Amino acid sequence: MKRREFLKNSALASGAFLIPAFLKPLEGIASEQISGYKHLVIIQLSGGNDGLNTIVPFGNDIYYQKRTSIAINPADVIKLNDMQGLNPNLSALKEIYDQGWMNIINSVGYPNPDRSHFRSMDIWQTASDSNQFLTTGWIGRYLDSNCQNGNKNPYTAIEVDDTLSLAMKGASMKGIAVQDPNKLYQTTREPFFKDLVHEHDNEHLSEDNLGYLYKTMIETYSSADYIQKTSKTYTVSAEYPATPLGNQLKTVSKFINSGLQTRIYYVSLSGFDTHVAQQNQQGRQLKIYGDAVAAFVKDLNQTGKLDDTLVMTFSEFGRRVEQNASNGTDHGTANNVFVFGGKLKKAGIFNDAPNLTQLDNGDLKYQVDFRDVYATLLDKWLDVNNKLILDKNFKGLDFI
């Protein structure tokens, strides 16, 4: 890995020194296109994933005392150090972890946590304070700031889904939802639709709402064309599990490897609200997650894109430390966040395992503000000052 990185960097550096003429025609292209276009892939786990049964604190007796019937047996835990280990359903991620491609950040949350799904999801997606209501998402605001620098393409951020999440909506710019590039393309090529687009193509669009609707329509039309034409040039050869998440990540791989000029991808997996009979339900979902992510990371490594890709996984909250009476867990607060990539500055477990004795009403206290995670991604990966997006400045972390 290191050797490959060295070769790549030095090749570029020498190229720049020795043959400046070669670079001349490329001046119009942003430098990142030469050095590799950086991608951020966000995977949202909806419903409040139980972080304690995901990254299991098997070294802490309190965990077993509080979870008499749903704790993961120490023998089954895939141990990462002498305190924490992976849920056995995440076995596929062990290899990824061992390669130094995975980072686990414990106890991520925010002050005055909200235990309602929709409110907490709103807070994570808009990056707001817990008593603040924002109508734009944090990625949307990144698009807004990008737009001021002249990038007005909706496909800068793609959600592989049928509908667009609030996270992806900015004030003037929005990402685009694409479940299937062919389907989107077909839809925009219906004859009547085409007529409307072409008749308005060259007209000066007004600033009013009708102009806005036509603008959105025309952008969708051209984005659909670009995404379909670009992505069809690449066929994913790696094997992916036949699950919806597996297919979505396979689509992301296709997009990345075909050279689509997209910086952010967003996918979600739901089914984590495990109030009842948690073990089987969460186990199924974790297996879907771990298998799909492992396939994705290995695929990107094969194609040489892992160094240019960062994957971040979050859920709107974790769950209570103590299990409930129906072999499940109820809504909690702080949770773990996972980061994957080929170029992590810090791999492995980022910070201490959650403290199970100092609780806030039976819930974990957060140690890391989720906006410090976002700030890190914004500052160090997307090259934008996080204050522009998060309203106030966050210090960030040093995992990349």
Place this chain on the structure above:
Amino acid sequence: MDNLKLIKHLYARAGFGLCFPDKKSAEHLSIRKEIKELFKASETNEPLNVVQENIDYMKLLTGDMLAKKQAIQQQRQQEKDLNLAWMNRMSTTDAQLREKMTLFWHNHFACRTNNAFYAQQLNNIQRTYALGNFRDLLLAVSKSPAMLQFLNNQQNHKGHPNENFARELMELFTIGRGNYTEQDIKESARAFTGWGFDKNGEFKVRPFQHDDGEKTFMGKTGNLNGEDIINRLLEQKQTAAFISNKLYKYLVNDIPDPARVNEIAEVFYNANYEIKPLLEYVFTVDWFYDDKNMGNMIKSPVSFLVGLNRQFYITYQRPEVLLEFQRALGQVLFYPPNVAGWPGGRNWIDSSSLMYRFKIPSMVLDGGLIDFAGKTDPEDEAYLASMRNRQSAINTKVQAQPDWDKFLQNVPKSLSKTDIAQFMLEPNLSATIENAAGQSADIKTLVIELVSTPEYQLC
């Protein structure tokens, strides 16, 4: 300006759009008489009563696994029934203005509850007072179990005040940000201590939990209770201005004109917060019919769907499809994104929601497959997690039945295709639409195309 255009505008904003059968009568009435008719049709107030049982959620907490699963499913069924009952009401009622205003208050007093019985109760409060007095409405909402629960007033006790309700009351329901202090919130939270409800859903003031000490709120001192706080807030003209601004954005234009908003606020305040005089003023004042205020507002997803239903008399063999549409378009009734409600306007539109708006009409009117799935609401996760085999609605038939005969019968024979196009769309026709209208094979093809245009998204 031609009378039909005015009346179309009135119905687009005060209702869910003018339909062909109303066109004839519309042309013979003056706009003033038409406004009278509109209010008259909304005099009836019929509550929704589809949710009959108040499920005991204590059972859910203490019951065994099977009982819990059943309760979750029953709860979901009730939520679905309630949503569809309201969609059906809006799609068929003559009391358009009452329902359109109920929808406004539904968003103004945005609330979520997993108890459909309480959600229905709150919805009926909003319907009852939709055209009544704002003070009555605000009081009834503040005493409703749905809102007391949603904004944690059940946990607001003497000595341990919970400020959630007090804060939203000021920030979102009455006076707006910047017009109160943190001290006002603290003091008013104390005034609302003890407001709660019993297990039958009856409002109760619990004297032992109520803080009856002295409070100072917006310059007034005394042993103030919740009603005193509400009265004090309504004494402030700013409250009338705040509500008027929001109504202006709902009925007139996305971009508020401060002078016009002031005019309305003046009427509202002087009418002692009666809603009807405010609405009458808006619908009769000349600037409501200014060019810049016509055909330029983006329909909410619910208005869009209801408008289609009303124009084409659509019946759904599988009414759940209306929920799928709401999800795909980004507005599920009773599921506002947060206590601030749906932001509306251009926020409704992104690439995918716009594509669905273009697609849905032909799916419904021309028999089609649903080939997309809206996102699950975060609150549905518990239900999803309890279902081992999740069924997806993708590639199921819409199974909707428009009444084409009735529709076509009501289109006057004398109308040209361009006339039809101008009737169906609120903005002025562009050359493209006029051309397309002229070239379309028949009226049926024409109207399906018309309702699949950007212009149709506006009202």
